[in-house]
Amino acid sequence: MRLSEEESTDRIARVRRDLRDRVVILGHHYQRESVIRFADFRGDSLKLAQLAVSRSDAAFIVFCGVHFMAESADMLRAPHQKVILPDLTAGCPMADMADLPRAERCWAELNRAAVWPVIPITYINSSARIKAFTGRHGGIVCTSSNARAILEWAFRQAPRILFLPDQHLGRNTARAMGIPPEEILVWDPDQPQGGHSTEALRRARVLLWKGHCYVHQMFKISHVRHFQNQDPPYTILVHPECAADVVQAADMAGSTGFIVETIRQSAPGSRWAIGTEIHLVERLAREYPDRTIVPLTRFGAVCATMSRIDPPHLLWVLEAIAAGSPVNVIRVPEEDARDARLALQRMLDHS
Ligand code: 13P
Ligand code: SF4
Numbered sequence: 001m002r003l004s005e006e007e008s009t010d011r012i013a014r015v016r017r018d019l020r021d022r023v024v025i026l027g028h029h030y031q032r033e034s035v036i037r038f039a040d041f042r043g044d045s046l047k048l049a050q051l052a053v054s055r056s057d058a059a060f061i062v063f064c065g066v067h068f069m070a071e072s073a074d075m076l077r078a079p080h081q082k083v084i085l086p087d088l089t090a091g092c093p094m095a096d097m098a099d100l101p102r103a104e105r106c107w108a109e110l111n112r113a114a115v116w117p118v119i120p121i122t123y124i125n126s127s128a129r130i131k132a133f134t135g136r137h138g139g140i141v142c143t144s145s146n147a148r149a150i151l152e153w154a155f156r157q158a159p160r161i162l163f164l165p166d167q168h169l170g171r172n173t174a175r176a177m178g179i180p181p182e183e184i185l186v187w188d189p190d191q192p193q194g195g196h197s198t199e200a201l202r203r204a205r206v207l208l209w210k211g212h213c214y215v216h217q218m219f220k221i222s223h224v225r226h227f228q229n230q231d232p233p234y235t236i237l238v239h240p241e242c243a244a245d246v247v248q249a250a251d252m253a254g255s256t257g258f259i260v261e262t263i264r265q266s267a268p269g270s271r272w273a274i275g276t277e278i279h280l281v282e283r284l285a286r287e288y289p290d291r292t293i294v295p296l297t298r299f300g301a302v303c304a305t306m307s308r309i310d311p312p313h314l315l316w317v318l319e320a321i322a323a324g325s326p327v328n329v330i331r332v333p334e335e336d337a338r339d340a341r342l343a344l345q346r347m348l349d350h351s
Contacts, residue, residue, distance in 0.1 A: 001312050005034060008311040012038055015318045023321060024058035026051055028065035029256040030277040030306040035064050035314055044257035045069060045124045046143040046351060052076045060084055060321050064309045067091045070330040071128045075337045075344060083330045086313035090305045092125050097211035098165035100129045102189040109193050115201040119154040120162045123169055128332040128340045130164060135343035144240050145255035146351045147173040153350050165211030172240045172247045174206045186210050216241035218301045219275040224249045227273035237262060238275035256280055266291055277303045
């Protein structure tokens with residue numbers, strides 16, 4: 001921690017060179033510049049999960065992202081590989097909003113009220129235990145880039161879904177599929193029967209776990225209107241973890257990979273206001289100086305836990321690998337991994 005940024009950058013570059021193809025570094029689009037510059041591959045959650053499957057040549061996968069991403073990589077890796085998260089406190093607060101005891105209670109209550117059959121879908125932003133719950137009950141994982149295809153798959157199996165833990169991605173996807181608001185209910189895990197009568201639950205087609213991403217709740221409809229009223233107006237591009245009014249008023253919504261690709265294909269001179277984590281928006285603004293790219297809110301939408309991965313932590317884990325005593329190895333217990341893998345594999349098969 002006492003090294004200057006220049007010193008840690010030099011040492012990371014040196015140890016990275018020495019480790020050659022024993023290591024692959026994966027970086028999520030929200031990572032800070034001083035870290036993502038060392039990533040061999042960048043991506044959104046789906047692409048990074050697919051890379052964890054395909055890069056079986058490297059003995060170590062160093063995951064510059066948050067805990068649930070490293071857990072997913074651990075469940076998808078080849079047996080000889082190890083997955084390393086540079087800072088174990090890099091979690092996702094939204095993933096923590098769904099826990100196994102309350103998910104099991106929800107399932108039992110739905111069963112008792114004969115609200116059946118239901119297919120559980122969990123956003124990849126969830127713990128391995130929630131993925132295992134989903135896999136055990138015939139369900140599937142989704143990411144922000146395949147959510148619609150996964151919901152369509154689920155509705156071919158059953159008339160009703162339970163979507164955890166992000167109510168906003170679930171609602172936005174269901175609304176885009178034409179499901180009316182009156183058939184979408186929020187399940188409050190702290191209320192009996194999620195806060196609903198049996199009749200209301202039986203009428204619903206989509207039950208949304210009451211979770212959210214605090215970063216994406218910073219974007220408001222007033223921000224969208226502000227940029228739409230400029231002359232010439234900005235095109236509004238947001239992540240589907242934003243609230244439904246923001247997503248519906250925006251011109252486009254999609255995963256971080258979709259956002260990167262949309263800007264890559266955009267015309268020079270175009271103007272964009274982007275509603276997602278600030279590190280990605282600032283990077284796009286730097287990479288495409290011939291477009292005008294601004295954050296949808298000027299009150300820095302930072303994901304504090306993504307930011308915990310910094311050069312000192314990256315250096316520490318790489319030097320530990322080089323010294324033969326790796327640290328921060330992520331290992332999901334096999335009793336969770338077995339069922340969670342079912343749900344992850346179903347997703348990869350339908351993506
Ligand atoms: P993406 O899958 O779109 O990269 O989203 C991950 C995430 O955590 C967004 O907040
Ligand atoms: Fe979790 Fe939100 Fe951070 Fe994504 S931006 S990792 S959903 S807290």
